[in-house]
Each structure stands twice: as C-alpha cells, then as structure tokens.
Amino acid sequence: AHGSAETTPGPHDVEYLTTISIGTPPQNLSINIDTGSSDLWVFSAETTSSEVKGQTVYDPSLSSTAAQLQGATWQISYGDGSSSGGDVYLDRVALGGLTVAAQAVECARNVSGEFTADGSSDGLMGLGFGVINMVKPVRQKTFFENLQAGLDEAVFTADLKHGMPGRYNFGYVDSSAYTGDITYVPINSTDGYWGWTSPGYAVGSGAFKDEAIVGIADTGTTLLLLPSDIVADYYRQVDGAKYERNQGGYVFGCDVALPDFAFGVGHTAGGSPAMIKIPGKYVNYAPVGGSSTKCYGGIQSNDFIGASIFGDLALKAAFVVFDGGNMRIGWASK
Numbered sequence: 001a002h003g004s005a006e007t008t009p010g011p012h013d014v015e016y017l018t019t020i021s022i023g024t025p026p027q028n029l030s031i032n033i034d035t036g037s038s039d040l041w042v043f044s045a046e047t048t049s050s051e052v053k054g055q056t057v058y059d060p061s062l063s064s065t066a067a068q069l070q071g072a073t074w075q076i077s078y079g080d081g082s083s084s085g086g087d088v089y090l091d092r093v094a095l096g097g098l099t100v101a102a103q104a105v106e107c108a109r110n111v112s113g114e115f116t117a118d119g120s121s122d123g124l125m126g127l128g129f130g131v132i133n134m135v136k137p138v139r140q141k142t143f144f145e146n147l148q149a150g151l152d153e154a155v156f157t158a159d160l161k162h163g164m165p166g167r168y169n170f171g172y173v174d175s176s177a178y179t180g181d182i183t184y185v186p187i188n189s190t191d192g193y194w195g196w197t198s199p200g201y202a203v204g205s206g207a208f209k210d211e212a213i214v215g216i217a218d219t220g221t222t223l224l225l226l227p228s229d230i231v232a233d234y235y236r237q238v239d240g241a242k243y244e245r246n247q248g249g250y251v252f253g254c255d256v257a258l259p260d261f262a263f264g265v266g267h268t269a270g271g272s273p274a275m276i277k278i279p280g281k282y283v284n285y286a287p288v289g290g291s292s293t294k295c296y297g298g299i300q301s302n303d304f305i306g307a308s309i310f311g312d313l314a315l316k317a318a319f320v321v322f323d324g325g326n327m328r329i330g331w332a333s334k
C-alpha cells in the first residue's frame with residue numbers, strides 16, 4: 001500500500017497542516033505532522049472548553065469504531081515550552097488514502113496556551129520513534145509504525161515548500177518530486193528522533209567548511225537551529241545583521257540581501273558531500289513583532305538544546321526520505 005497527502009503552510013511557513021480523518025463516520029481534523037515527537041494527539045470533546053479557540057475537536061462518543069484504551073493517559077511537553085495531556089482512544093485513522101484500523105488517538109483534556117492560540121492546528125501527529133511515545137502505562141505506536149509492514153516500501157517522504165502546499169507520501173519515493181540523486185545517511189534513533197550528522201556547510205558562494213553538524217530532522221520545528229559559531233558565520237555576511245537578546249536571536253533589515261545557506265549530506269571519502277542549498281530569501285523568516293522593517297532570521301542558534309534541528313526551513317529546500325525500513329534518511333534537491 002501507499003498514500004499521499006497534501007500539506008499546507010501556515011503564515012511565514014511557521015508550520016504545515018495536513019488533514020486526517022478519525023473515526024466512523026470520519027471526523028476531519030487539520031494536524032501538524034511532527035517528526036520530532038511520537039504522539040498523535042488531538043483537541044477533543046474532552047478538552048477544557050476555555051482552552052479551545054476555533055479548533056475542530058474529535059469526539060469519540062460520535063464514532064462507532066472508537067474504544068477507550070482503559071487506564072491509559074498521556075502528558076507531553078515540547079522544546080518550545082508548549083504542552084498537552086489527556087486520555088486515549090483507539091480508532092480508525094486515515095491519511096492520504098491509508099488507514100490504520102486501531103490507532104492510538106490521544107485526546108487532550110488540557111493544552112497549553114500556545115496550542116489554544118494556534119487556531120489552525122487541531123493536534124499533532126508524531127512520526128518520530130515509538131520509544132518516546134508518552135502514553136502510560138503502555139507506550140503506543142505511531143501512525144507510520146502501525147502502517148509500516150503494509151507499505152510497499154517502509155518509508156515516508158516530506159516535500160515541504162516555501163509559501164505553497166507540499167506533500168507527505170507514505171510507502172513510496174516519488175521520483176518526479178526531486179532532481180539529481182537522493183543521498184542517504186544512517187540515522188540514530190536512540191533518543192526517538194530522526195538523528196543524523198551533516199558533514200558541514202557553506203555560506204553563499206563560500207568554500208565548504210568541514211564542521212560536523214549533529215542534529216535531527218524535525219518537521220515540527222519551524223526554523224533551522226545550528227551551532228552558534230556557524231550561525232555567527234552566516235550573519236557576518238548579512239549587512240547590519242545583529243544578535244538582539246530581547247528578540248531572542250539574529251535580526252536584520254527586512255530588505256537586506258541574504259546569502260544562500262547550504263548544508264552537506266554524506267561524505268564520500270575524499271570527495272565532496274552532496275549539498276542542499278537553502279535560498280537566501282527563505283532565511284527571512286518574518287518581521288519581528290511591532291516592526292515592519294526589522295526581520296527575524298530563519299537560521300538561529302541551537303545553544304540551549306545541544307543538538308541541531310533541521311526544521312522546516314531546511315526541509316523545504318529538499319525532498320526528504322524518512323526510511324524506517326533501512327534506518328536511514330535521504331536528502332535530494334528539487
């Protein structure tokens with residue numbers, strides 16, 4: 001089996017939203033597919049009403065195929081400080097023409113303010129590894145893990161785009177969606193993430209710099225978060241760019257010229273790595289609050305996290321294969 005679903009960017013490509021249907025008859029929700037976590041949770045009929053502002057909720061009592069997972073609860077918090085928690089139902093979940101008959105659907109009883117304020121997202125679908133699923137007492141499998149054995153190929157692909165809809169495909173690699181070759185590198189899923197190491201980077205037309213970047217491919221993070229020395233190297237090439245503590249990162253004039261940023265994939269012994277080039281204009285993330293002339297950079301420091309995060313800013317410059325069958329990740333230009 002294989003399937004394909006369109007995914008649509010929010011403002012400034014802050015997140016990408018994909019429609020899933022849950023239950024019988026189907027209840028359609030718009031969710032954020034997040035390779036940086038492993039819980040499928042949704043706003044629900046059980047969510048504290050003051051914490052629901054415009055989201056569509058899943059109501060298991062209206063689904064003939066819903067069954068509560070007795071005694072199961074979950075609580076999750078994300079790197080950006082947001083959080084949610086609740087109880088668990090098993091129900092049919094369909095996405096892109098593929099269905100899991102008994103998917104653990106984590107129903108929120110409470111969500112933090114960030115989720116309440118985001119009227120576009122009705123929940124998250126974690127496509128990380130089940131080892132970090134937060135359901136207790138028994139961890140639950142992700143949608144992809146439940147699908148995997150039945151897929152033609154044990155893969156899903158992310159084809160996110162700048163300011164326009166892209167696609168998540170499951171079970172196949174669409175050879176018409178990218179240019180050149182896909183370069184695959186091993187992943188380290190020990191921490192439950194799609195962890196991988198880039199051999200280095202280049203700023204604009206500059207030389208390749210051999211500096212290993214250990215990170216995760218995370219569709220649930222908006223920006224590209226890298227070691228502070230690389231980030232400083234990039235913004236040295238942006239006229240007037242500076243680090244502003246009260247903005248929480250590097251800012252620059254919204255009309256400034258921005259160099260491309262390229263990161264390496266793979267490292268043929270002695271040869272040069274394949275490069276994924278992020279166009280400079282993608283690095284202009286958005287005007288900072290209250291200004292129309294000062295803009296916030298899409299490349300920022302990973303200082304307080306310890307690993308780098310190849311978020312949407314990096315992913316939307318590539319066609320990315322999350323290969324669960326061979327525990328590897330593949331990157332191609334497009």
Ligand SMILES: C[C@H]1CC[C@H](NC(=O)Cn2ccnc2)CC1
Nearest residue numbers: 034078079080081082220221305
């Ligand atoms: C410091 C970084 C900040 C951004 C963090 N990303 C997330 O929290 C992604 N996410 C998932 C659900 N809601 C948000 C990763 C750490």
